[in-house]
Amino acid sequence: xxxxxxxxxxxxxxxxxxxxxxxxxxxxxxxxxxxxxxxxxxxxxxxxxxxxxxxxxxxxxxxxxxxxxxxxxxxxxxxxxxxxxxxxxxxxxxxxxxxxxxxxxxxxxxxxxxxxxxxxxxxxxxxxxxxxxxxxxxxxxxxxxxxxxxxxxxxxxxxxxxxxxxxxxxxxxxxxxxxxxxxxxxxxxxxxxxxxxxxxxxxxxxxxxxxxxxxxxxxxxxxxxxxxxxxxxxxxxxxxxxxxxxxxxxxxxxxxxxxxxxxxxxxxxxxxxxxxxxxxxxxxxxxxxxxxxxxxxxxxxxxxxxxxxxxxxxxxxxxxxxxxxxxxxxxxxxxxxxxxxxxxxxxxxxxxxxxxxxxxxxxxxxxxxxxxxxxxxxxxxxxxxxxxxxxxxxxxxxxxxx
Numbered sequence: 001x002x003x004x005x006x007x008x009x010x011x012x013x014x015x016x017x018x019x020x021x022x023x024x025x026x027x028x029x030x031x032x033x034x035x036x037x038x039x040x041x042x043x044x045x046x047x048x049x050x051x052x053x054x055x056x057x058x059x060x061x062x063x064x065x066x067x068x069x070x071x072x073x074x075x076x077x078x079x080x081x082x083x084x085x086x087x088x089x090x091x092x093x094x095x096x097x098x099x100x101x102x103x104x105x106x107x108x109x110x111x112x113x114x115x116x117x118x119x120x121x122x123x124x125x126x127x128x129x130x131x132x133x134x135x136x137x138x139x140x141x142x143x144x145x146x147x148x149x150x151x152x153x154x155x156x157x158x159x160x161x162x163x164x165x166x167x168x169x170x171x172x173x174x175x176x177x178x179x180x181x182x183x184x185x186x187x188x189x190x191x192x193x194x195x196x197x198x199x200x201x202x203x204x205x206x207x208x209x210x211x212x213x214x215x216x217x218x219x220x221x222x223x224x225x226x227x228x229x230x231x232x233x234x235x236x237x238x239x240x241x242x243x244x245x246x247x248x249x250x251x252x253x254x255x256x257x258x259x260x261x262x263x264x265x266x267x268x269x270x271x272x273x274x275x276x277x278x279x280x281x282x283x284x285x286x287x288x289x290x291x292x293x294x295x296x297x298x299x300x301x302x303x304x305x306x307x308x309x310x311x312x313x314x315x316x317x318x319x320x321x322x323x324x325x326x327x328x329x330x331x332x333x334x335x336x337x338x339x340x341x342x343x344x345x346x347x348x349x350x351x352x353x354x355x356x357x358x359x360x361x362x363x364x365x366x367x368x369x370x371x372x373x374x375x376x377x378x379x380x381x382x383x384x385x386x387x388x389x390x391x392x393x394x395x396x397x398x399x400x401x402x
Contacts, residue, residue, distance in 0.1 A: 001071075002062070002065065002066060002070065002071055002072065002073055003071065003072045003073070003093060003094065003222045004062075004072075004073045004075065004090060004091060004092045004093055004094070004126075005020060005072070005073065005074045005075060005092070005093075005094045005095070005096075005218050005222075006075050006077040006087070006090075006092040006094070006095045006096070006121055007020075007074070007075065007076050007077060007095070007096045007098065007214070007218075008076075008077045008078070008079070008082070008095070008096070008097060008098070008118050008121050009096070009097055009098025009099045009100065009118070009133075010098070010099055010100055010101045010102075010103050010264055010266060010267075011098065011099055011101065011207070011262075011264060011266055011267045011270065012098040012099065012207060012210060012211045012214070013035065013036065013051070013076040013077075013098060014035055014036045014037055014076060014241045014244060014261070015203075015208060015211040015240070015241045015244050016096065016098060016211040016214045016215050016218075017033060017035045017074050017075070017076050017241075018033070018238075018240075018241040019211055019212055019215035019234070019235065019238060020074050020214075020215040020218050020219060021033045021074050022234040022235075022237075022238055023215055023216065023219045023227060023230050023231045023234040023235070024072050024074070024219060024223075024230075025234070026230040026231075026233050026234040027219070027223060027226060027227055027230035029071055029072045029223075030042070030068070030069060030070040030071050030072065031070065031071075031072040031073070031074060032061070032065045032070050032072070032073045032074065033074050034048075034052070034053065034058070034061060034073065034074070034075045034076065035048065035051055035074075035075065035076035036048060036051045036076055036261075036379075037241065037242050037243070037379045039053065039061065041061050041064050041065050041068065041070070042064070042065065042068035042070055043068070044064070046061075050078070050080075050081075051076050051078045051081070052075065052076060052077055052078045052080070052081035052086055052087060053086070054086055055085065055086050055087075055088075055089065058086060058087065058090060059089070061073075062090070072222075075087070075090075075092070077092075077095075077121055079104060079107075079108065079114060079117040079118055080104070080107065080117075082117050082118065082120040082121055083108075083117045083120070087121075091124075091126035092121070092124050092126055092127060093126055093127060093128050093129070093222070094127075094128065094129045094131070094218050094221045094222055095121050095122060095124070095127055095129070095130055095131070096130075096131040096132070096214045096217070096218055097118065097121075097122070097130070097131070097132045097133060097136075097138075097139050097142055098133055098136075098139075098210065098211070098214060099133055099136040099138070099139065099210075099266070100114065100115055100118060100136060100138035100139070101264060101265065101266030101267075102264060102265055102266070102301070102303070102304050102307070103263075103264040103301060103304065104300075104301060105301045105303055105304075106299075106300055106301045106302070115138050115141075115142075118138075118142075119142060119145075122142065122146055122150070122153070123150075127150075127153060128153070128154060128221070129153070129154045129155075129156065129218075129221035129222075130146060130153055130154070130155050130156070131155075131156045131157075131158060131214050131217040131218055131221070132146075132155060132156070132157050132158070133157075133158050133159070133210055133214065134157045134158070134159050134162060134164075134165060135158075135159050135160060135161075135162065135210075143155060143157055154189075154221070156189055156217045156220070156221065158210065158213040158214060158217060160206065160209065160210070165186070166185070166186040166188065166189045166190070166217075167183060167184075167185060167186070167189075167190075167213050167216070167217055168183070168184040168186075169181050169182070169183055169184075169209050169210075169213055170182045170183075170184070171206065171209065172198070174204055174205070174206075174274075174277060174278060174281065175204060175278055175281060176204055176247065176256070176278055177202065177204075178200065178201050178202035178203055178204055179200070179201045179203065179204060179205070179208065179209055180198065180199070180200050180201075181198070181199055181201070181209050181212075182196050182197070182198050182199075183196060183197055183198075183199060183213065183216070184196040185197075190220070190225075190228075197228070197232070199212065199231075199232055199235055199236070200235070200236045201235050201236070201238060202236070202237075202238060202239075202240075203238060203240050203245060204245065204274055204278055205245060205270065205271075205274035206270070206273075206274065207270040207274070208245070212231075212235050212238075215231070215235075216228065216231040216235075219231055241379075242378070242379040243259055243260065243261050243377070243378025243379030243380070243394075243395070244260060244261055244378060244379075245258060245260050245271070245274070246258065246259045246260070246378070246395060248395060248398045248399055248402060249402070250402040253366075253368065253402065254368035254369060255363070255366045255367075255368065255369075255370055255371075255372065255402060256370075256371045256372070257363070257371070257372040257373075257374065257398045257402060258271075258275065258371065258372070258373050258374070259374050259377075259378060259394045259395050259398060260373070260374070260375050260378055261375075261376070261377065261378025261379060261380075262294075262375040262376065262378075263296070263297065263324070263375070263376045263377075263378075264304060264308075265304050265307040265308050265311055268294070268308050268311050268312065268315075268375060269311055269315070271373065271375060272290065272292065272311065272312070272315035272316060272373065273315065275290055275371055275373060276290065276315060279371060287369045288367070288368070288369030288370040288371060289317035289318060289366075289367070289369075289370045289371070290315070290316045290317050290318075290370075290371050290373060291316065291317065291318045291319075291320070291362045291365060291366055291370060291371070291372050291373065292312050292315075292316035292318070292319045292320070292373045292374075292375065293319075293320045293322055293355075293358050293359055293362045293372070293373065293374045293375070294308065294312060294319075294321070294322070294324070294373075294374070294375040294376045295321060295322045295323045295324035295326075295331075295334065295335065295338070295355065295376055296308060296324055296334055296337075296338055296376070297324045297325045297326075297327065297376075298324075298325060298326040298327035298328060298329035298331075298334055298384075299327040299328055299329060302337060305334065305337040305338045305340075305341070306337060306338065306340040306341030307341055308338060308341065309321070309337075309338040309339060309340065309341030309342045310341035310342065310344075310345060311341075312341075312342070312347075312349075313341065313342040313345030313346075313347030313349065314345050314347070316347070316373070317348070318348045318349065318350075318365065319342070319347055319348070319349040319350075320349065320350055320351075320352055320358045320361055320362055321335050321338050321339065321342075321349060321350070321351050321352075321358075322335070322351075322352050322353060322354070322355045322357075322358035322359075323335070323353055323354070323355050323358075323383075323385075324355075324376045324377060324383075325377075325380075325382075325383055325384040325385075326384070326385055326386075327384050327385075327386070328386060328387075331353050331385075332353060335351055335353060339351070355383065355392070355394075356392075356397055359372075359374055359394065359397050359398065359401065360397075360401055362374070363398070363401040363402060372398075374394045374398065377392075377394050378394070380392070380393070380394075381393045
């Protein structure tokens with residue numbers, strides 16, 4: 001029988017999925033991965049046009065996985081997919097709720113509608129375990145509602161600091177080289193593993209610890225206590241998901257660049273907070289500045305544009321506003337809406353509409369000890385301008401310029 005995992009939430013789905021896939025492989029499981037970056041079924045890799053593919057494509061993937069003898073499928077499940085019924089016939093047994101913050105309001109119209117779309121994943125009759133981040137306000141609400149609506153469903157709650165959580169994390173160390181943290185296991189769920197254990201993760205940031213906790217809890221749900229040992233080994237060697245806090249350096253110039261997919265207000269906060277916290281704890285980087293390059297996608301939620309501008313202005317030393325994927329919109333109109341959020345921050349910023357030129361400007365401005373953050377596109381290898389989709393990769397440009 002194939003174990004099928006579904007991961008939903010505004011941020012963290014991709015990294016959690018990659019972590020879970022590595023844990024399962026470490027435990028000698030054959031694993032397929034379907035998500036934002038790629039759709040990988042055994043020895044075949046397909047382009048990820050959508051995070052969660054359409055019903056027919058998904059059915060073909062599951063048939064192919066079965067034919068190849070794959071016994072685990074890890075899926076990112078988008079809110080669009082849940083509303084449109086793309087996964088309605090998929091027998092998902094294990095699901096995780098990461099968080100819910102502003103995004104896709106061009107489609108869902110309100111946060112309540114967005115939440116109810118995500119909640120659909122936890123109404124599946126096939127579901128046996130729900131992993132929920134209760135540090136997120138919507139996650140706590142979901143946990144409370146599921147206790148009433150589906151009392152037979154096993155919940156594993158995760159938190160950093162909440163003593164009531166089934167899996168409680170305590171951060172021991174953070175830096176560019178990664179994090180160390182303790183995990184305490186509740187006797188209610190993890191009776192045989194009540195003693196706290198130390199984990200290391202070569203990825204910086206509190207948000208990556210949440211991802212690791214969710215991945216571990218999902219693996220435990222299907223494989224029991226052996227998966228905790230597998231998680232310890234897999235997380236310690238985790239190389240990261242493409243375009244998620246991807247660090248690009250040139251030691252000769254003493255400049256660090258970080259490429260990240262952060263394209264929502266909350267994701268940008270997490271990214272810049274992590275960079276600033278690490279910088280404050282790193283003697284070499286402490287003297288440097290944070291130079292942020294970002295834009296917002298066209299034909300998408302317009303209300304988040306000034307919010308992201310405000311965040312970049314408050315949390316960066318210098319911001320360069322540029323284009324993302326403008327699609328059918330005028331890039332300068334999008335930039336103007338982002339700028340509205342910077343006006344009351346007294347931030348130092350400039351506008352360079354051409355994204356390559358913006359990245360080049362950031363690198364040219366950078367001095368030894370500075371950190372250049374390029375946000376919004378992450379793993380993407382294209383840019384959409386009008387009806388034209390052209391090759392564009394932030395990481396390639398950074399490597400070339402550094």
